[in-house]
Amino acid sequence: GRAEGDRLLIYIADSIQRLLGENDAGCRIGSDRFIVFTDTKDRTPELCIEQLRNETRKYDSTFEIAFNAGIYIAEDKEMAPGAMIDRAILAQSSIKGSYTVRYNYYKDSLRSDMLSEQEIVGMMASAINDEQFVIYYQPQYNHSNGMLMGAEALVRWDHPEKGLISPGIFIPIFEKNGFITKLDLYVFAHVCAFIRKCIDNNLP
Numbered sequence: 001g002r003a004e005g006d007r008l009l010i011y012i013a014d015s016i017q018r019l020l021g022e023n024d025a026g027c028r029i030g031s032d033r034f035i036v037f038t039d040t041k042d043r044t045p046e047l048c049i050e051q052l053r054n055e056t057r058k059y060d061s062t063f064e065i066a067f068n069a070g071i072y073i074a075e076d077k078e079m080a081p082g083a084m085i086d087r088a089i090l091a092q093s094s095i096k097g098s099y100t101v102r103y104n105y106y107k108d109s110l111r112s113d114m115l116s117e118q119e120i121v122g123m124m125a126s127a128i129n130d131e132q133f134v135i136y137y138q139p140q141y142n143h144s145n146g147m148l149m150g151a152e153a154l155v156r157w158d159h160p161e162k163g164l165i166s167p168g169i170f171i172p173i174f175e176k177n178g179f180i181t182k183l184d185l186y187v188f189a190h191v192c193a194f195i196r197k198c199i200d201n202n203l204p
Helices: 002-019 045-057 081-093 108-129 167-177 180-200
Strands: 025-030 033-037 069-071 103-105 133-141 148-159 163-165
Touching: 002 025, 002 033, 002 045, 033 081, 045 069, 045 103, 069 081, 081 103, 081 108, 108 148, 108 167, 108 180, 133 180, 148 167, 148 180, 163 167, 167 180
Parallel strands: 069 103
Antiparallel strands: 025 033, 133 148, 148 163
């Protein structure tokens, strides 16, 4: 319930407050997300996370409080705090939902992956409208007699500028944002049209 959730948030905030050093700062930035600025000369980020985990274990023995952390080491002292926070959140978001990985360091590759994903998302609607998705048919045979039984429909993205985009890149993104349903319907429609064409041409 909301009251218990608020009680937990207050407990976490108090725990963070107790762990902060003289030159540290911490706050809640919304929902169940907290930010801590700490000097890594005094303690490692891993130690800070472990200390907080130990504190949260004391909250209630009837259930476990699990959390993931994103870590950004501020090498550029002139960087705005907001940009530092964005990088830490990006590192945390990449492992959110994992029960085995508890923390993740920011890497530039995370940012480039995010930008690539945003580019894919930006192109997906026009790709459907422009019929850039191409259906290929992988034949299926009856192995006992060698007869062709049917085919599996496979979709490929043939972008006019980028060429063929691997399904390993766009399928996981579409599954995550729900666009996969539109792509499914697109494939169904094209397969039905293909079957209709076969029927009209008296093909088995």
